[in-house]
């Protein structure tokens with residue numbers, strides 16, 4: 001039986017970078033799951049690659065059919081944007097293992113949907129000072145740095161990933177990414193290999 005590995009962590013903890021490396025690793029043979037969104041497609045994006053792009057009506061239909069596994073809604077300046085995962089046949093645990101990026105909240109929904117034994121959380125931890133420095137460095141490189149948004153996310157994440165919530169979700173598998181990212185990737189790789197046997 002396959003497993004779903006759910007990579008999560010605060011903003012700038014290294015999720016995207018670690019995800020890309022784990023997916024590339026042929027030994028692990030982890031499958032991707034394409035999420036859904038109602039936000040408009042950006043230049044360079046293709047439907048079914050980064051996301052499946054749906055409109056509000058299509059979202060409502062999926063919701064009615066009970067196919068939505070987890071969802072988040074962001075109230076943006078452009079209206080409500082939804083991000084969601086759909087039970088559309090992409091995840092077939094008899095066919096292999098999967099890697100997804102999520103939040104503590106989405107982990108709980110996915111765990112409850114597929115069963116605790118089938119969903120393995122991988123929580124990336126970075127000390128606050130290092131994470132802020134990396135976030136600042138990333139922002140510095142933007143044409144129009146948004147330091148206010150960076151700070152907002154930093155503070156929001158402190159809440160969303162509070163030690164209380166981590167304990168409540170019973171997430172115990174934690175991986176430090178304070179040093180070289182390769183060390184963290186290697187540690188997670190070894191852990192996944194051990195889990196998938």
Ligand SMILES: Nc1ncnc2c1ncn2[C@@H]1O[C@H](COP(=O)(O)OP(=O)(O)OP(=O)(O)O)[C@@H](O)[C@H]1O
Nearest residue numbers: 010011012013014015016017134138177179180181
């Ligand atoms: N171990 C590390 N050493 C140095 N820089 C790192 C390390 N890990 C991540 N970074 C840098 O931190 C930044 C954030 O990494 P990444 O985008 O992978 O994080 P993320 O958790 O997906 O962030 P977000 O949720 O904000 O999109 C990138 O600039 C990345 O190069």
